[in-house]
Amino acid sequence: MQEEDTKAVADPPKPDFWRDPRPTNENPNFVRDYFASSRLHFIGSFRARYESMMVAVAANLAVNPRLLLQSSAEKGLLSAKTTRAERVIVHIDMDCFFASIAVKKNPALAGKPIAVCHGGGEISSCSYEARKFGVRAGTFFRDGRKLCPDLLSVPYEFPMYEEASLLIYAIFYSSPTVSVEAVSVDEAYLDITLAIGDDRHASQSGADALVRSLRDKIFASTGCTASAGIGPSKLVARLATKAAKPNGQMRVRQENVIAYLDTLQVKDLPGIGWRTGRRLREKSITTVPQLRALSLAELQSEFGGRQGQVFYNLARALDARPVEPLKPRKSIGAEASWGVRFTKEEEDKARKFIMDMADEVAARVEAAGAYGTKVVFKEYKRKKNASMVGYKHLGHGPCVVFTRSARIQTRSAGRPLKELLRQACIRLHNDLGLHSDELRGVGVQMTDLSFADLNFDHAEATTAGSTRRIDSFFETAVPSSIGNGLSISQRRKAANEAIKDLPSSRNGLGQVSNQSKGGAFDKEEPFEVEFVKKHSERIEASKERMASPIDEQTETHLADIEDEDRIEPAPAQVEFQRAPQVKDAVGKAHESRELDIPKGWDREVFHNLPKDLQDELLKSSSHAIAAGHPPPREAEAVTDDTSAHRIAPPKRRRNPKPKPAAAQAERAKRRKAGQVTMTQFADISNLKKRGHNVLDAEEFREMPLRDCVELLGDLRGKPLNVRTLQTDRRNVETERTGRREGEEDELEDLEIPSPPSLSSDSDGSCSMTEMVLRQGFEEGPVYAEEELSTYAEVLRVWMRTVAGDVKSGHVELIRGRVLELLRRKKLERVCSEMRLVRLFVGEEGMGAWVGHYNRILDDVQEECRVLYKFRLALRKA
């Protein structure tokens, strides 16, 4: 605050913005600074960096990169189908990756509990010494300190992570018979079936030896340890890695797979995360055998067809997914939901920020040599009752997230991508109608991509390709004897034959470019070796750097990898319009009706329509951004592919552009007369407008969920899925027929103010017996002041007495008491008592209580969610 005042006097440009990050309305370079410091951006952009690496290698070989990747894929396919009944799959992952790099850089940290984070923020990775205390990725450093008082905070070293990553991939790619599937910056799957002998016994030890040598090479190269799992499938290999950590390797044989699985919790299965784990727990399913006891039909009715099948297979370790190379991305985007702050008066700044984000995406799309035809725009809106304090500093806090999408015209002549993206985003921002002071995050995504360099078009691929990745997850591996007993070189030959026989469109993979000759296996320089050669300079340099731990020059490296230079927007080109209120969205269309009629609509037909139909049409046409200001070009670009253009011929599939006005009119009319649709039944005013005799929101809220679902199902003439009403937050801001408000844990905190004298400064000695804690629950919403302070004293002294040796009985006493209060809906009391406990837990000598309090708090919040669908505004210790 006074910072602003003194700025004019002396304000040396802060070189350390990262130490004192400013929100969007105070930092014009927010986007650059933020992405340079975000760990999630770093790990999230791995795929983009990896992709460009592959393109570079392919360019060097003068072949279509898709062919390279295909050859690799075919190796995976072959190994699955030929040599032996059992594939040999390896999953390999660096141990506490970021933390290990920190130790590498500063060996004095070895053996110590360390956590990688910005000063006091969220922990990204921590050493195994720290994990012994319960510290995890995602823990706040402050909380980590409570668990582990000696925990040290170490800063990020993104360039070093990138270098180590390159080194391990160089090792993975150094064997031509091993196929590689990149997973993340520190992790990959390998199919080593072809790399080891056919004899089963020999191959088992061969697998172990090969994996050990890979891990040795990794350590020699990076100075960091990796762990690995070996199994008959990706799933099993991955689970084995976890068990092998740290610095170990583990093989699970086919015959032991189920026994091993039976020792696991459902939450340990990849794909079952926090939410699904909770849903299963609510059905009393916590272990893998319990999950296996559910029938396919049960799982599918609960989770849907595909997901149900996946969970069913997970429980049985059925997993035939091949190890295959990454496919080109289907979407490219950027998002920021931290530090986004504007005042009501800063709408212009907000738009500038949105345009910066659009520019960022444009730059990333262009860097990838891609072009997309669809823009997805996303905004985080602060929840109405969200407390302004108590959340992560400058975090988004409790939010509703909205997304809107639009088509952009296919490379309308000469219009820079940047412009189109900006225009689309601003337009969609207007559609959403958020006020700038409630904006907490912005996301921009470009999808429906095609790649110039790869001569690859996703739409084409989808049409031509028969298999989607998930499909293979459903099959079990098919044993086959083809290729058995062949030498490696013979198998390579077979692999090349197989590739030659493939129609180039097979699997939706692109075509061989003119210069490429023969299958990749024939080349003297196999792709894998080429990878290493191509990057040898960087690899060597990295090796050197990794060899000298204490090293300074890491600062500029990341920029080499991802060029995030941005052109300053020319403000003149941008018209700032007032953001319309939500309700005005249609009204706004009236003013500029002429201009806003989407190209491709029949102007005359349109004007002859009734006014309300016109409105209806315009409303739905916000999906066709092309309708926007400068009238778009006709989509003649579709036809030209031959020359300098980067876009592969889009084949057929007329891109979903505005349909003829007449058809639209038909649809609008039908909808008007027709049945209740989703957006309509979700919005009560809409239901009423449509003449449905419908109750008001209050009545809906009080109706049992079952009845509500049934009623709406009837109105719709089609059964309604319960979960849609329960958890889907679509259009949450309308007056709801459902009960989404306050539904989820991220929704409103219930703020219950503390009673006046909580700090309990009295020091009077009370006889404290556990009987006092067991005393009856008084009536009335709040404690009489006296009562509370008496209770507080008793509680404090009791807690202190047992603090030396807190037994589970002690904990249960507290937990049972607050949970009972909660069940009786004495929320003020719950909050008062929890705050008391928290207060005391913070005192000197009460350390043993900290973890117990936090666990009790978790239980209270969980119970509160189940019972009342909100959270109490209580803090962790």
Place this chain on the structure above:
DNA sequence: ATCCTCCCCTAC
């Protein structure tokens, strides 16, 4: 049936 939009969930 299949496509589209918006939303949810997961992994690193």
Place this chain on the structure above:
DNA sequence: TAAGGTAGGGGAGGAT
């Protein structure tokens, strides 16, 4: 105090 991104699979509802 503090850097809560990125991309994929998939589901439901609706339009065709």
